[in-house]
Amino acid sequence: MTSSRPLSVALVGAGPAGIYAADILSKSGLDVNIDLFERLPAPFGLVRYGVAPDHPRIKQIIVALYKILQRGDIRLIGNVEVGKDVSLEELQKHYDAVIFSTGSDRDAPLDIPGVDLEGSYGASEFVSWYDGHPDVPRTWPLEAKEVAVIGVGNVALDVARMLAKHVEDLMPTEIPANVAEGLRKSPVTDVHVFGRRGPAQVKFTPLELRELGQVPDVDVIVYDEDFQFDEGSEEAIRSSNQTKQVVKTLIDWTLKEKEDLTASRRIHLHFLHRPVEILGNGKVEALRTERTELTGDGNVRGTGEMVDTPVQAVYRAVGYFSSPVPGLPFDEIRGVIPNIEGRVLGEDGEYLPGVYATGWVKRGPVGLIGSTKSDARQTIGHVVADAEAGLLHARTEDEAEVGHDAMLAALEAAGVRYTTWQGWELLDAYEQSLGAEYADSPRERIKVVHRDTMTAISRGEEHDGILY
Structure with a gap:
C-alpha cells in the first residue's frame, strides 16, 4: 500500500460476522475503504436465513446490523459469489486485503x-x-x-x-x-x-x-x-x-x-x-x-x-459446517479455513499475505453474537497490525485498478447483476408492503423468495411479481 490512497479491504459474507468485522475495521483508526460482498441479493446471513420466523425477538439483531450498514461508509455489493462471479485472484487484484466471513451453510x-x-x-x-x-x-x-x-x-x-x-x-x-x-x-x-x-x-x-x-x-x-x-x-x-x-x-x-x-x-x-x-x-x-x-x-x-x-x-x-472457498485451503475435518487467529494459512502452512478469516468459517460453528464480535476484534487487530507494518498490497501495479469503482467496473464488464445497500432498502420496503397488504391481518413483512425477483427489485428493474 502506498500512502497516497486509503487501504482497500474486501469482506466476503454479509452476515453478523462480516458486518461486525467491517464495523470494527471502520473504527480502527486506519484510513480504509470497505466493500462487503454477499452472494445473496439480501444481507444479514443466518439472522435472515437461519432463525425461525416465529422468533422476531432474535431477529432484532438485524436492527443493529441495519444501523451499521445504513451509515454508508461500508458499501454492500450483493448477489456476487466468490468462485463464480469473481475469483479470489480478482479480489486480490482490486483490494489490499480480503477477509472471509462466509459462515457455516x-x-x-x-x-x-x-x-x-x-x-x-x-x-x-x-x-x-x-x-x-x-x-x-x-x-x-x-x-x-x-x-x-x-x-x-x-x-x-x-x-x-x-x-x-x-x-x-x-x-x-x-x-x-x-x-x-x-x-x-x-x-x-x-x-x-x-x-x-x-x-x-x-x-x-x-x-x-x-x-x-x-x-x-x-x-x-x-x-x-x-x-x-x-x-x-x-x-x-x-x-x-x-x-x-x-x-x-x-x-x-x-x-x-x-x-x-x-x-x-x-x-x-x-x-x-x-x-x-x-x-x-x-x-x-x-x-x-x-x-x-x-x-x-x-x-x-x-x-x-x-x-x-x-x-x-x-x-x-x-x-x-462451513463450505470450502474456491482458491483457499480448507480443513475438511474441522470445517474451517486453516488460520492462526484469523490470518489464513496456505498449503505450505505459511501465512497468505493479506488474506484473513473471521466468524464460523474461522473457528467453527460455536458461540453466539458476543463471541462473533470478540472473534472479529482479534482478526481485525491483525489486519491493522499488518497494514501498519506495510504488509498489505493489492496485486496490481496500476493504482487505478484498486478499490470500489474498479471492482464495480469489472463486475459490470462481466455482466454480473450485483446489488447494493440502496437496493436492499428497496427490497426491504417491498417486503414490508407485502406484509401491510396481507388479508385482514397486516404482517411486518412477507419474504420474497424468488432470486430473480429479489434481484430485479433491488436493481429497480421491471419484474413479473413472482414471489417464490
Whole structure:
C-alpha cells in the first residue's frame, strides 16, 4: 500500500460476522475503504436465513446490523459469489486485503447407517426452506406423521417447533407463502427429539425451551427414565444458571398429569438415547437408538439396550459446517479455513499475505453474537497490525485498478447483476408492503423468495411479481 490512497479491504459474507468485522475495521483508526460482498441479493446471513420466523425477538439483531450498514461508509455489493462471479485472484487484484466471513451453510455429517435413506434430511436444508432461502427448492416433502429430530441444541428445537406448530399460529410472522402452503398440508402428530446425554448436558437456552411449552395445541412430553444426574451434572447445575433453568423447566414437565396432555400434536424429548441407525427399506421407517448412562463426569457410555422408534422422517440437527472457498485451503475435518487467529494459512502452512478469516468459517460453528464480535476484534487487530507494518498490497501495479469503482467496473464488464445497500432498502420496503397488504391481518413483512425477483427489485428493474 502506498500512502497516497486509503487501504482497500474486501469482506466476503454479509452476515453478523462480516458486518461486525467491517464495523470494527471502520473504527480502527486506519484510513480504509470497505466493500462487503454477499452472494445473496439480501444481507444479514443466518439472522435472515437461519432463525425461525416465529422468533422476531432474535431477529432484532438485524436492527443493529441495519444501523451499521445504513451509515454508508461500508458499501454492500450483493448477489456476487466468490468462485463464480469473481475469483479470489480478482479480489486480490482490486483490494489490499480480503477477509472471509462466509459462515457455516451446511449440515455437519452424521455417520450412521441409513443416513442416506429417503426421508432423512439435514436440519439446515429444512431451515433454509422455511426461512425462504432463494437457492433451495420451493417445496418440502412434509408427508410424515411421526418425525425424529437428532440433536439437543436450539436448531433442533426450532425444527421440532416448526414441524409441530399449527400454520395458523405462524401467519403473523414473515413466513413465505409457499412455506405456509406446505406446512398447512403436513399430517404430523408426533415429533421426537433425541439427545445422547442427560438433561443437564443439553444445549437448549432457557428461553427457547420455555417457549416450546407455550406453543398452542402442542404438548411437550418427557420421560422419567431419561432423568439421570451424576456428579458432572450436579456440578453443571451449580456452576451455570442457564443449565439450572433448563433442568428446572424439564423437571417441571415431568410433573404433568397424563390426563392434561390433550393437544392434537406432541413434541417428545428423549435423553440418554444415542442414535445408531436409521431403519428402512428405501425410505425411513424408524430410528434405532442405544440407551446410554452417565459416567460421573457428564459423559455417557452405551448400555447395549436398543430402542426402535417408528418414524417416517429424520432431521439431523447435529451442527453446522462451513463450505470450502474456491482458491483457499480448507480443513475438511474441522470445517474451517486453516488460520492462526484469523490470518489464513496456505498449503505450505505459511501465512497468505493479506488474506484473513473471521466468524464460523474461522473457528467453527460455536458461540453466539458476543463471541462473533470478540472473534472479529482479534482478526481485525491483525489486519491493522499488518497494514501498519506495510504488509498489505493489492496485486496490481496500476493504482487505478484498486478499490470500489474498479471492482464495480469489472463486475459490470462481466455482466454480473450485483446489488447494493440502496437496493436492499428497496427490497426491504417491498417486503414490508407485502406484509401491510396481507388479508385482514397486516404482517411486518412477507419474504420474497424468488432470486430473480429479489434481484430485479433491488436493481429497480421491471419484474413479473413472482414471489417464490
